[in-house]
Amino acid sequence: MREFSSPAAPVPAVGGLADSVYDAAERTPGLVQLSRRHGERWQDVTALQFRDEVMALAKGLLIRGVRYGDRVAVMSSTCYEWTLFDYALWSIGAISVPVYPTSAAEQVRWILAETQAVACVVEHEDHAMTVGAVCDALPELTGIWQLDRDCVTALVEDGQGVPDSLVHRQRLGVTPDSVATVIYTSGTTGRPKGCLLTHGNFAAEADALLDGWGEVFRDTGGAAPATLLFLPLAHVYGRVVQVAAVRGGIRIGHHGQLTTDSLLPALASYRPTFLHAVPYIFEKIYQRAREAAEEAGRGELFAQAAEVAVEWAAAREQRAFGRGSGPSPALRLRHAAYDRMVYQRLRGVLGGRVRNVMCGGSTLSRELGLFFAGAGMTVYEGYGLTETTAAVTANPPGKARFGTVGRPIPGASVAIGEDGEVWVRGGTVFSGYLNHPRCTEEALYDGWLATGDLGSLDEDGYLTITGRKKELIVTSSGKNLAPAALEERVRAHPLVGQCVVVGDDRPYVAALITLDAEALAHWLKIRGREQLDAWAALADEELHAEIQRAVAAANTAVSRAESIRAFRLLPREFSAEQGLLTPSLKLRRQAIVQLYADDIEELYSA
Known part of the structure; x- marks a missing residue:
């Protein structure tokens, strides 16, 4: 097998994910850790405030009978309360089980039954009815807590008499090998399986991103880094963004819809410095920009600007790899002109401050990646699975090779088998599937994970995904x-x-x-x-x-x-x-x- 590896990043020897919340409150209590949306305004939440909210909710969970190692499902769109529940559950050594808010009753029944969830947090009445319809088949389920009925306040009030020391005693028992969450695969070829992801898996992933892509997260104007989390928290990618932001002191806001009509106003008001996204977002933004230009009679101008952006970015890419001198003087002049007429407006759609985006979930076309880079927003595409705790490869800062999914992140290795299958290993690889030992044995071999994807590695270790083995x-x-x-x-x-x-x-x-x-x-x-x-x-x-x-x-x-x-x-x-x-x-x-x-x-x- 052809193999390529990256040097390992430091991994914490002890502790769980919730420790970063308590450490930040002690170290930088005034740091703005999150922002909560109230109408069109965003209200800052400091590290100290967030720690206190997490602690108070953790106490309420203990009073309601949630114990170390118990599993609690969360069925909701992306929101502040989801992050709050995650860290409260991790504070007492409990395990969160994300459920997509669009899941059918049978899917919900399967996940809650297999994980033996003791409680389920739901967003609203429709979700509560979905869970309620299958309750008879779930003897372990003792509570359904509804966010739009202010279940957080009720839980906090219940836990007021619990001493902080009880929460800390639970938290200090969590180790990197402890399971943090059970995330179910998307199930493209069969019934979804629950991936057991540990605190150590998430820590390794988050720290590798913070260590290797720190400059991507910073604002060129010197402002504190901030990102808007709109990816589903039921998906591993969204959860990794959450964990990395909390561990790295990056301010995060939440937005629960992926439609451009809803997302673009949120981006304009929040004004993130960088984003994590999926290709669908860029495809829709490009399409809307092109259509708006055509309807205004500026379609030819937009087409020329797009052509220049791709040419300019391709020339810079060649220079980054020592294979060219970069954009010619004439191309630089044309690019500067279109920046004033077209690219600035496009950047304004994302709030005006975004210069870097990390992208995953599916394949982004090379042409679209070059276009956005030429418009002043470099898209660093990566690749990963639920089983790898999201990204196992990513394009490095300053050396993006568009059309590829980059090189192994720190501590990861990638190999290509004789049949073209991509194999990976490293600290982010999961510990196995819940209740499916045979599937675990088939997927893992001597520390390597068989991804089921087909791909190739070039001479610099950049991975290109060409398809699925089963497809x-x-x-x-x-x-x-x-x-x-x-x-x-x-x-x-x-x-x-x-x-x-x-x-x-x-x-x-x-x-x-x-x-x-x-x-x-x-x-x-x-x-x-x-x-x-x-x-x-x-x-x-x-x-x-x-x-x-x-x-x-x-x-x-x-x-x-x-x-x-x-x-x-x-x-x-x-x-x-x-x-x-x-x-x-x-x-x-x-x-x-x-x-x-x-x-x-x-x-x-x-």
């Missing part, structure tokens, strides 16, 4: 194809919402394609055409020809045997509610193929 398509002629890269190229067209490539045991490759509803409305508007409903759009010849051009463009990057020879437009996008996407928006391919089996048959019967 390989083998046509009837014996041609092997990893569909992800081809799907990504089709999705690069603004009209395309999603793309699923099919072709297992078939004579050629075909695709199911959905349309982006907002992009379609814009496309029709700038052509002066009437809006079409979903079914009318499928029969529109001009639209079909436009998608055919997107497919043809994607096919130029592959051989004819790998190219998409037929496609079918579908009337609506895949969704988690249909069971076609995971909560983290990954495709559930088997479910999609089953639901659209008739459409797939027609693709091959013509």
